[in-house]
Amino acid sequence: xxxxxxxxxxxxxxxxxxxxxxxKFGNVTWGPEITGxxxxxxxxxxxxxxxxxxxxxxKGALMGYPKMILEYYDPKMxxxxxxEINMTFKENKLDFEYALYSNGNLYLFGSYYNSKAKTNYLxxxxxxxxxxxxxxxxxxxxxxxxxxxxxxxSFEYDISPDKSxxxxxxxxxxxxxxxxxxxxxxxxxxxxxxxxKEVSLPYTDKLFRVxxxxxxNDGNFYMVGKHYFDKVAEKKKGEPNFNYVVVTYKNEGTxxxxxxxxxxxxxxxxxxxAPRTDGSVFCAGFYSEKGTRTIKxxxxxxxxxxxxxxxxxxxxxxxxxxxxxxxxxxxxxxxxELFEFDLDDIVMYEDGSSTLIAxxxxxxxxxxxxxxxxxxxxxxxxxxxxxxxxxxxHYDANNNIVWKSKVPKRQVTTxxxxxxxxxxxxxxxxxxxxxxxxxxxxxxxxxxxDKLFNYNRKESVINLLRLDAxxxxxxxxxxxxxxFDMITRPKVxxxxxxxxxxxxxxxxxxxxxxxxxxxx
Amino acid sequence: xxxxxxxxxxxxxxxxxxxxFSDAQKYPTxxxxxxxxxxxxxxxxxxxEVNLGQRIALEGSLGILLPYYLPELIDIFDDKLTNIKGGxxxxxxxxxxxxxxxxxxxxxxxxxxxxxxxxxxxEYNLNNxxxxxxxxxxxxxQNFVTADLYYGIxxxxxxxxxxxxxxxxxxxxxxxxxxxRIGFKII
Numbered sequence: 001x002x003x004x005x006x007x008x009x010x011x012x013x014x015x016x017x018x019x020x021x022x023x024k025f026g027n028v029t030w031g032p033e034i035t036g037x038x039x040x041x042x043x044x045x046x047x048x049x050x051x052x053x054x055x056x057x058x059k060g061a062l063m064g065y066p067k068m069i070l071e072y073y074d075p076k077m078x079x080x081x082x083x084e085i086n087m088t089f090k091e092n093k094l095d096f097e098y099a100l101y102s103n104g105n106l107y108l109f110g111s112y113y114n115s116k117a118k119t120n121y122l123x124x125x126x127x128x129x130x131x132x133x134x135x136x137x138x139x140x141x142x143x144x145x146x147x148x149x150x151x152x153x154s155f156e157y158d159i160s161p162d163k164s165x166x167x168x169x170x171x172x173x174x175x176x177x178x179x180x181x182x183x184x185x186x187x188x189x190x191x192x193x194x195x196x197k198e199v200s201l202p203y204t205d206k207l208f209r210v211x212x213x214x215x216x217n218d219g220n221f222y223m224v225g226k227h228y229f230d231k232v233a234e235k236k237k238g239e240p241n242f243n244y245v246v247v248t249y250k251n252e253g254t255x256x257x258x259x260x261x262x263x264x265x266x267x268x269x270x271x272x273x274a275p276r277t278d279g280s281v282f283c284a285g286f287y288s289e290k291g292t293r294t295i296k297x298x299x300x301x302x303x304x305x306x307x308x309x310x311x312x313x314x315x316x317x318x319x320x321x322x323x324x325x326x327x328x329x330x331x332x333x334x335x336x337e338l339f340e341f342d343l344d345d346i347v348m349y350e351d352g353s354s355t356l357i358a359x360x361x362x363x364x365x366x367x368x369x370x371x372x373x374x375x376x377x378x379x380x381x382x383x384x385x386x387x388x389x390x391x392x393x394h395y396d397a398n399n400n401i402v403w404k405s406k407v408p409k410r411q412v413t414t415x416x417x418x419x420x421x422x423x424x425x426x427x428x429x430x431x432x433x434x435x436x437x438x439x440x441x442x443x444x445x446x447x448x449x450d451k452l453f454n455y456n457r458k459e460s461v462i463n464l465l466r467l468d469a470x471x472x473x474x475x476x477x478x479x480x481x482x483x484f485d486m487i488t489r490p491k492v493x494x495x496x497x498x499x500x501x502x503x504x505x506x507x508x509x510x511x512x513x514x515x516x517x518x519x520x
Numbered sequence: 521x522x523x524x525x526x527x528x529x530x531x532x533x534x535x536x537x538x539x540x541f542s543d544a545q546k547y548p549t550x551x552x553x554x555x556x557x558x559x560x561x562x563x564x565x566x567x568x569e570v571n572l573g574q575r576i577a578l579e580g581s582l583g584i585l586l587p588y589y590l591p592e593l594i595d596i597f598d599d600k601l602t603n604i605k606g607g608x609x610x611x612x613x614x615x616x617x618x619x620x621x622x623x624x625x626x627x628x629x630x631x632x633x634x635x636x637x638x639x640x641x642x643e644y645n646l647n648n649x650x651x652x653x654x655x656x657x658x659x660x661x662q663n664f665v666t667a668d669l670y671y672g673i674x675x676x677x678x679x680x681x682x683x684x685x686x687x688x689x690x691x692x693x694x695x696x697x698x699x700x701r702i703g704f705k706i707i
Contacts, residue, residue, distance in 0.1 A: 065620045065627070086619075091574065092541045093620065116543040123537065140537050148661055 021483075023476035025434060025466045028503065030484070030514045031077020042489070042504045042511070043068065047101030048496040053077060053513060054106055054129050056099050059084075068096050070108075072130050077513040083132040087125065094123060097155055102166065103189035105129070109141070113149050120144050120152040122170070124191065142185055147173040160215045164189050167215035169223075176206040184249060186219040194219050195252035201245070203227050211244075216275045220305070221249040224271055227260075234292045240267045246283060248305040257308035261301075263287050263315065269295050270343035273303070276352055281305050284356055284395065285343050287315065294337035298356060300399035314399040325406045325449070326389065341391060347427045352397030355433065357425060359409075360388040361418075385418035387411040390435060392467055403471035409437055410452040421455065424493035426501055426518060431469035434518055436478070436503065437490050439463035444475050457481075458507070462488050464516075478516070486510060545622045547573050551658075551666055553703030555581075562586040563609050563636065567701060571623040579613040579630075585638055594676070594693045607638040624705065625660045629653075630672070647679040650695060660705055668701040 019030045040059040047054050053073040060066050072081040087094040087110035094110030101107075106129040113120045122142045126135040146152030153173045159166050168185040180203050185196040201208060207230075213223040225245045233241050244261040261271060261283065269292045270285040281303040286295035297317030301310050323332035340362040347355045364384040371377050390407035411421040423437035438460040440453035464478040481487045486505040493503045493516075503514045553567040565583025572578065585607030611634035617623040631653050638646040654672020661667075673696050680689040 065618065089537065089541060093622070112540060114540060114543045117540075119540075121540045123540075138537060139535060140540060143540075150661065 021479040023464050023478040024474070024519070025464050025476050026478060026516055026518045028462075028478055028514045028516045030505075030512050031073065033484070033486075033510050033512055034079050035509050036506075036511055037069070038509060040069070040509075041506065042492045044099070045492060045494040045496075045502045045504065045513075046099050046106070047494075048500075048502055048515075049104065050075065051130065052080070053502060054099075054101060055513075057082075070099065070127070070132055072132065073513060077515070081130060081132055087123075087138075089123070089138055097122065098157065100124075100157065100159070100166070101129075102159075102163065102191070105190075107191065109155070111155060113146065113152050115149065118146050118148070120146045120155075120173075122155045122168075139191075141191070142168060142170045142183065144170045144172050144183075147175065156213075158213060158215050160217045160219070162217045164217060165194070165215050165219040166191075167213065167219070167221050169210075169213055171210065174205055176204065178205050179203065180205050180208040180210075180225070182210070184221050184253070186215065186221065186253070188219075197221075197249055197253040197256075199247070201225070201247070201258075203245075207232065208245075212272065214273070218250075219252065220275065221247075221253070222273050222275070222281065223247045224273060234267070239265060242268075244268055244271045246271075246273055246281070246303055246308075248281060248303070248308075250305050255306055257303070257305050259283075259303045259308040259310055261310065263299060265289075266296070266315070267292050268299075269293075269341075270358070272343055272346045272356075274346045274348045274354065276302070276348065277350060278352070279305065282346070282348065282354055282395075282399075283310075284346060284354065284399075286341065286356075286358065288337055289335075290337060294339050295341050296337045298393045298401065298404075300354075300395050300401075302399070312399050314401075316401050318404065322404050322406070338391075340386075345425065347433065349431055353402070353431075354395045355427075355431075356393040356395075357390065357433070358393075359390050359422065360386065361422070362386050383415050383417075385411075385413050385416065385421060387418050387421035387423075390423060392433065392471065394471060405467060405471035405473060407435060407465060407467060407473055408443070408448070408452050409439065410443070411438065411455040413455075420457070420487045420489055422491050424490040424501065424503070426495055428499070428518065433467040435463075435465040435467065436488075436493060436501075436516070437463055437465075438481065438488060439475075441477070441480075444477055458485065458487060460487065462503075481505070484512060486512060488514075545574070547571055548707070549624055549705065550707040551624050551703055551705045553666065553668060553701040555699055555701045557699035558583075560590055561592055562589045562604065565609055565611070567703070569615070569624060574622045575617045575619070577615040577617065577623050577628070579611075579615060579632075581609070581611045581634075583609040585609055585636060589638070592695075594695060603641045605639045605641050607636060609634065609636040611635070624658055624666070627655070627657050629655050630670070632672070632674075644680045644682045644689075647681065649677045649679070651675050652695070652697065654697070664705055666701075666703045666705055668703070669699075670701070671698040672696075 021028050040057050043058040044056040055071040057069040068085045070083045074080050085096050094112045097109040099108050106127050107124050109124045111122050123138050123140050125138045144153035151173045154171045156169045166187040170183045172181045180201040183198045186194040207228045209226045211224045227245050228242045246259045248257050266287040269288050273281050273283045283303050284300040286298050288294050288296050299315045301313040320332045341358040341360050343358045345357045367381045369379045392405045394402045396402050423435050426434045438455050440456050441461045442453045461480050462478040465475045467473045486507040488505045495501045499518050501516045503516050505512050549571040551569040565581045567581040569579040587606050589604040613630050613632040615628045615630045618627040634650040636648045652672040652674035656670030658668040676693045676695045678691040
C-alpha cells in the first residue's frame with residue numbers, strides 16, 4: 001500500500017512538472033490538452049485577465065464559408081465555452097470583422113452591406129466574455145460608401161500600447177482614379193468616440209497603398225503609405241518610382257501633418273514610425289541601392305508632427321563585418337546586399353533610443369516536370385517558406401546606430417505556409433528583447449558562425465533567446481515540442497501583460513494554451 | 521465613394537439601427553436565367569428561380585431540344601444519338617442556400633430532376649431522366665444581373681422507345697455536370 005502511495009505521489013509530481021517548463025529566461029505553464037474541432041486553428045488569442053483567456057478560432061469549411069468560434073478558457077486554461085459567432089440584427093446577418101477586448105469587456109464587430117444605400121456599416125456589440133451572450137443592443141460605429149458588395153472598403157483598427165485608446169480606420173472602396181480617402185476615428189477604452197476625421201489625400205487610389213497605422217497612448221494617429229509616381233512599379237529607369245508618406249493627426253485630430261519620405265536614389269524597402277516622448281515622431285527602416293528585395297543599410301530620422309518637417313536624417317550602410325555574418329567575405333566585398341528582410345517592429349525606449357527588428361522571409365516556388373516511360377509528363381509545384389535570421393538594429397536618441405545584431409534562425413518548410421515558423425518577441429524595461437521560436441535542438445549549443453540546422457518539426461525545441469541591451473544574445477531551451485507531441489505556433493502568441501504572454505501549441509486536432517512568464 | 525463620418529452624437533444613447541438594414545430582401549424573389557453550357561448540347565432552356573425565404577428556393581426549366589446534338593461525354597460513343605430531330609426538356613430543382621447570404625445570392629446545395637425527350641428520325645425515340653445532387657454559387661453583382669456557377673453529380677436513366685415494335689431498352693450511366701447560368705433578378 002505504501003509503495004502504491006509513493007508511486008502515485010511520484011506520478012503526480014511527474015505530471016505536474018510536465019505542465020510547467022522552465023528555462024534561464026522564463027517559464028511556461030501549460031493548460032490541459034484539448035481536442036479542437038476539425039479543420040480549425042487558433043486565429044487570435046484576444047486577451048487574458050484574472051477570469052480567464054478569451055480567444056478566437058478559425059474553422060475552415062469544405063463547402064461554404066469558414067466559421068469563427070469564440071472561446072473562453074478558465075484561468076487554468078481549460079476550455080469552458082465555445083460559441084460559433086453569428087451576428088444578426090432582426091434576421092439580417094452581419095459579416096464578422098473582429099473581436100476586441102477593452103477595459104475588461106469583450107466586443108464583437110460586424111459589418112453589413114446595404115445594397116440599396118451602397119454603404120457598408122460597421123456595428124459593435126458587447127458580449128459576455130464567459131457566457132457569450134450579447135449584452136445590450138447593437139450599435140453602429142462607422143460606415144463607408146461602397147461601390148458594390150465586392151468593392152465595399154474595409155474596417156481596420158489598432159490599440160494603443162497602454163490599451164486606453166482604439167483607432168479605427170475606415171478605408172473606402174477602391175476607385176482607381178479617385179483620390180485616396182479614408183476616415184479615422186479614435187475611441188476610448190469604453191468605445192466612446194474621442195475624435196474623428198475624414199481624410200482625402202492628394203493621390204489617386206491606384207497609386208497609393210496604405211502600409212500600416214498606429215495609435216499612441218494619447219490617441220494620436222500615425223499612418224504610413226506608399227505613393228507610386230506614375231504607375232504601380234517599384235523602379236523606373238533604375239530609380240525608385242515611389243516615396244513614402246507619413247500622415248499624423250495629433251491633439252484630437254486638430255493638428256495634422258504630412259511628411260514625404262524619400263532617400264534620393266536609394267530605395268526605401270521598409271518604413272515604420274513610432275512616437276517619441278518629446279512629441280516628435282521617429283521614423284526608421286531599411287534602404288537599398290538595387291531595389292526593394294534587398295537591403296544595404298538602415299536609416300532613421302525625426303518628423304515634426306506639426307509641420308511634417310524631417311530632421312536628423314541618418315543613413316548607414318551595413319559594414320563588411322556585419323555582412324560576413326550572412327555571406328562570404330568575397331560577396332560582402334563586392335557590395336552584395338542582404339536578401340528579403342522584412343521590418344516587423346520598432347521598439348521605443350523611454351530614453352529615446354530604439355531597436356528595429358526584422359526577419360528574413362521569402363517564398364520560393366519550384367516546379368518540376370518529370371516524364372514517365374509511357375511518354376506522359378507530370379508537373380509538381382513545391383512552395384518553400386523561408387523564415388530565417390532575425391536582425392536587430394539599435395539606435396540612440398540621436399538616431400545614431402549603436403549596435404547591430406544577427407539572431408541566427410533557420411526555418412525552411414514546404415507547402416505549409418510557414419505554419420509553425422517565425423517568432424514572437426517581447427521586450428522589457430532593461431532593454432532586453434526575448435525571442436520565442438521553434439529551433440533545432442542542435443542549434444542551441446553550436447558556436448556563432450557555425451552552420452545552422454533547420455528547424456525539425458516535432459523534434460524541435462522552443463528556443464527562448466534573450467538579446468540584451470548591448471546586442472549580445474543567449475539561447476535557452478524553454479520546452480521540447482516532443483514532450484507534448486505538439487508544436488508551438490509563435491505567430492499566434494500574444495503579450496497579455498508586462499511580463500506574461502500566451503502561447504499556443506497544436507498538432508492536428510489537439511492543442512494546449514500556455515502562459516509564458518519572463519524572468520526579466 | 522467614401523465614408524462619411526456621420527455625426528455620432530453619443531454612443532450611450534440607444535440608437536435605432538433598423539434603418540441601416542433597409543435593403544432587407546422581401547420574399548418571394550424571382551430570377552430568370554438561361555444556361556449557355558446546355559445550349560452547346562442543343563438544349564435551349566429557360567429557368568425560373570423562386571426564392572421562398574432567405575434559404576429555400578425552387579427552380580424550374582422548360583426548353584426545346586434543337587435539331588442538333590453535340591454529345592455529352594457519356595454519349596460520345598452512343599451511335600443512337602445521331603439523327604436528332606428535336607425534342608423537349610424540363611427540370612425541377614430545390615435549393616438550400618447557406619446562412620451567410622440571403623437567397624438568391626450565395627452558396628447553395630441543390631437536387632434536380634431533369635427529363636429530356638429526343639425525337640429522332642430513326643426507329644426509336646430517346647427519353648433521358650437525370651437525378652442530380654450538386655452545389656453552386658450565385659452572384660448578383662448589382663442586385664440585378666445574376667451569374668450562377670454550379671456543379672453536380674448524379675445518375676441518368678436512358679430509355680429507348682422503338683417505334684416499330686413498341687419495345688423499350690433501358691440503360692444507365694453516372695453523370696457529372698458543371699455549368700453557368702446567367703440571368704436577371706426580376707423581383
